[in-house]
Amino acid sequence: MTSNDRDLLIKDEYLKRALSYEEFLIFDGAMGTMLQRLNLDGIEELPEILSITHPEEIEAIHRSYVEAGSQVITTNTFGANRLKLKGVFSVSEVYAAAASCARCAGARYVAGDIGPTGALLEPLGTLSFDDAYEIFKEQALAAEAAGCDIIAIETFADLREAKAAVLAAVENTSLPVFATMTFGNDMRTFLGTTPTIASSLLSRLGVSAFGINCSLGPAQLTGAIKDVASTSYVPIIVQPNAGLPKIVDGQTIYDMNASDFAKEMLPLVDSGANIIGGCCGTTPEFIAQLAQSVKGRKPAEPVRKDSFIVTSAQEAIVLPSDTHHITVIGERINPTGNKPMARALREKEYDFVVSEALDQVRAGAKILDVNVGLPDIDEAQTLSDVVEALSSTLTAPLQIDSSDPEAIEQAVRSYPGRPIINSVNGKQSSLDAILPIAKKYGCAVLGLTLDEGGIPNDPDKRHEIAKRILDEAEKIGLGKNDIAIDCLVMTVATNQSEAAALLQAIRLVKEHLGLKTVLGVSNISFGMPHREIINAAFLAAAFGAGLDMPIINPLSASYRQCVDVLSVISGQDKGSVEYIEKYSNYEEICANRQVNMADMKDSGASSISQAPSANQISSANQQAPLPIPKSFSDVPELANTAIEGILSGRKSPVGNAIKELIETHDIVDIIDCLLIPSLDEVGIRYDRGEYFLPQLMSSAEAAKAGFDVIRNYTATNGISLSKTGEKASSQPVVLATVEGDIHDIGKNIVAMLLDNYGYEVIDLGRDVKAEKIIEALKEHSAKLLGLSALMTTTVGAMRKTIEKVNAELPDVKIMVGGAVLTPEYAESIGADFYAKDATASARIAADCCG
């Protein structure tokens, strides 16, 4: 058992044997069904309070399970957290009463039950990971103080929330922790997690058992339990429902009978589940039959399949140890040598990072490396923010890439999945700092073959370092399924024998250690012309030597082609289906592609097929263009491209035109005579109803592409934008959707438009408290505040926010907008301006800030 290294308090020898796959452990069945049966449901607002108000009845239910053969009784504390109890009773009171009911009923083991908080975690909801952790910690401590023998974390649908609960229990108590999640018909939780993903992460977090509860009936869970068995590092627990629910005479009922339930449980037992019980609809009769059916049997130890597994909350990349497949790790989320990325990270424009990530995924990356290492930023915070931005928008698992152990720990702690840590190396200091983090948070880790002596040339020495990394990892309970080795490629430009040595090192690591290997391939060609030729050929050679996971830029066509071919020859692309589909019309596609790349990027279309035809593009813009400004009369075509690009909402032509113009023309002229008048024209057309919202938006984005070029240029050349005379430059405007309202599209449109007009937009997001708004107004000395509310129910919050801002900062002007507002209503709640739409807000800002 590798479950954990804390001092576990296991009540007795039998429990110890059960946790070593040697005995069955019988849990109880449903509490809710029994409360319903005894007409106890609905008496208290929360059923958990019944342990205090009706202890005899709760004890009686527990006793009926004990008499039926339940060895473990689960306390009636599923929702006994501070959010739900709301201070009516304390968490510890409820756990104490509940544990006492279970003990008095004669339970051999009492499991302190912890269910989900009932609130949604960030970024979907508003509860932070740390706050969830604190809530669960209070419950776990209460359960331990109440004398529970086990902590049962159950019925979780959000992997991140389950992780918070498990960490809270294992970090703060000495009790064995059992964790279960609940899955739907499609074998995913509501948030998309599969049993394989949940098991790959949670079974490594120091729990003593992992499995499935609730969900469906036992028959529907056969496959899921097999998936858990092949990935879990701890004994398996399963507590299904009594089949599927039906409504009869207005009541939800489960119509499976106890003996069918027990019969259908046996395949799960055969797959390796040895901790068994029931959930919704099961009663003492079910438990009695179940206990009877395993009497005299020996548990079957689950057969784990050796695999290197990396997961997000929704996707598992599984590389079985006996298979050699190519799995691309995308390298582009890295500011080194990538100025737009560096700028985006500095300015917290994480949308850019998401966009870059999506491009890589669409180009075939299965895992994304995330590196935010810049000398002048808070790396730990930025890494966590980027990881959160990526995991809330994309499903590809992440590789957390940093040289700062603290930044790594902060990022992986709340990551909803099993990431790879990039990296550890053979130096003792690195091994000591990184491996325990990987162990504690269930991460995979990438080991670099370098140590105190640098990177050895000798392949045997690199193999030795890899072995040392594995040995050290095994000492703390990690294993071959947790480590991948990067043998570190150096350029052939300076040392030609390097390539052969590296390939040999890969072979040694694969053959002797049986580890998966990783390689940052493109270093091989550093300093050489036409690097892509070398890169692709070397990738093929490295794959031949045993490389599994190349870290590459998947947007490079030659890499992509090479990967596609390797997928065919390794048998990974079954029947060459993907290859044939992609390359049957390749010449045609290439020809189309060159013509249309720019506009495809604009439309966000991803695949290399389906490009629009050339005549579609030329007919795109039929409205009368603007006259060419005087200062651009020497380059009418370029100026026209920029203007028309903005009017027709095409980013790339605008960006490219401004790139050329900026070399020959005054920046102030470009902004004041080209970009701003074009934007104004868009606003006019919108006001006249010639454009509708998406057109306004795509024009604003096209203009932004132009402004971005200017910002990159001024940043690179050390020009201060304010000195360029940009009109509204550095005028701060604070924007927020008011407290209680989670709609932010309208506000986002306003933010983008104001940003284009050169304002410093401080966008506080949605559901923002008045206090936070006042703080931001003060911090940025902003004189204009924009508030948005979409709901009739939240304009009240808008009124209160305005009152508070006016009281503290009477000089601040406030503009408001949102579907339910009218100019009259805006005035009545004390707003200075009513913005009927985004262009109106730009005019108000101009009047206000000058």
Added chain:
Amino acid sequence: MPPFTGNVYSEPSLPANVLEIQASIDIDEALSYLGYKGQRLDPLLSETLDSVKAEVENLPIKALSRYFPIIDNPQKDSIDFKNCSLDLKGRDIRTHLKDAIGAYLVIITLGYDSERLIKREFAVSNTRGLLTDACASAYVEAGANALSDMVSRDASACNLITNSRFSPGYGDLSLDVQEPLLDALNAKRLLGISITDAGLLIPMKTITAIIGAFPEPLAANDSAKRCDICAIKDRCTIRKQGRTCHDVK
């Protein structure tokens, strides 16, 4: 899709399990949310719209529906249901359920994948984000229409007639009823629906509604009256286009 049980018991009864709903996006509907009034659609925008529509239509639509008899109690100022802690207060829902013997409570959602998709598309570009959001709204609306049709068929098998959907937050029906409505459908557990302190549902592309069931054919079309009670009737972009949100056909 599970088969309909029809009038197996004394009253209508759709299955207690999650229903999977098939629907497709009405592009005109999606565009109308964005203020579209016949502007010429640039081919690039049309193409973006097509690709966004395809992405949104990949999302599964899940739903729950359950019939609850109304407890007839003229003395009380709220409408109560059998087997359900929900009680509905307000003039407008009372009008909507006048003469009804029961009501279907329904919920339709695009699930958490829709949250991720919309967020992702806004990250890629605000234009795509806007179009995705509008398509998702039209899609969940189409799902609600499909579910309404299913409910109507289920009711007619019991010789009942249904009226239109009425959602919390509409007219004077408070958003406070969202929570008991979710509980009545067990929607937190079966669909993972979450609710904010202000009564907003997450995933945001989720609709809850109350559909009345009547033993007699309904009198006149209640369309005009429905708009009268709406908070945004004077600024409603759908009305300006000569349509209403509750009478889509």
